[in-house]
Amino acid sequence: MAEADPVAPLCVTFRLTSAEYQAGVRRLTLTLWPIRLFIVVAIVAAIAALVGALLPYTILAIVGLLVFAVYAFMLAFLLGIRPAQSFRRRTDLRGDQTYCFSESGLSMTFASGESRVKWSYFIGLLETKELYVLRHPVGQMGSIIPRRAFQDTDAETRFRRLAQQVGKGRRPLA
Numbered sequence: 001m002a003e004a005d006p007v008a009p010l011c012v013t014f015r016l017t018s019a020e021y022q023a024g025v026r027r028l029t030l031t032l033w034p035i036r037l038f039i040v041v042a043i044v045a046a047i048a049a050l051v052g053a054l055l056p057y058t059i060l061a062i063v064g065l066l067v068f069a070v071y072a073f074m075l076a077f078l079l080g081i082r083p084a085q086s087f088r089r090r091t092d093l094r095g096d097q098t099y100c101f102s103e104s105g106l107s108m109t110f111a112s113g114e115s116r117v118k119w120s121y122f123i124g125l126l127e128t129k130e131l132y133v134l135r136h137p138v139g140q141m142g143s144i145i146p147r148r149a150f151q152d153t154d155a156e157t158r159f160r161r162l163a164q165q166v167g168k169g170r171r172p173l174a
Contacts, residue, residue: 009107010158011100014149018087024133024144025083027126032140035078042071099145101162108143119165132159134166 016024029035045067052061087093095111105118124135126142134143150156 009100009102010155010162011098012145012149012151012155012159013096013098014146015096016087016093016144016146018084020131020146021087021093021144022080022083023128024131024142025086025140026079027128027131028133028135028142029079029140031124031126031135035075038071038075038078042068042075045071099143099149101159103162103165119163120168122166125163125166132163134163 045064047064049061049064049068052058052064092110092112098109100107100109105116105121107114107116121137122134122143123137126133126135130147132145132147134145136142147156150159
């Protein structure tokens with residue numbers, strides 16, 4: 001088998017599954033401080049409800065339970081329901097996606113078009129056991145790439161080497 005040319009672009013083509021998309025959105029969303037604050041409030045409210053139930057303090061138990069229920073519902077919506085709806089609605093997410101990585105940047109091809117960006121456009125690389133998520137500078141956006149898209153560990157290692165350029169050469173926002 002011939003060895004891959006280290007300067008040639010590394011291209012991967014894949015179709016995201018709903019589960020992969022939801023996991024990528026969850027990973028990206030959990031990096032945002034407002035979501036982390038929601039989680040802390042939900043935990044504190046659950047503890048307050050439990051303490052109020054164990055002690056004869058009905059008001060604390062009711063308020064804690066109500067706050068917990070509201071925040072738990074909001075978290076479920078943000079981390080589960082909304083990503084599933086987005087995946088069903090957006091045909092680009094369900095179709096073939098091709099990413100080509102090179103030293104200068106990457107190109108992305110979807111059913112609706114293509115885009116080329118430099119590595120410095122991205123502000124971070126998030127990982128899970130199954131995914132890579134290239135974080136965009138715009139709020140809660142990212143490019144989700146499943147690890148299964150890479151043909152072998154050498155291709156994945158080459159991607160990781162190229163992705164070390166993420167955010168380098170980026171000017172700080174004023």
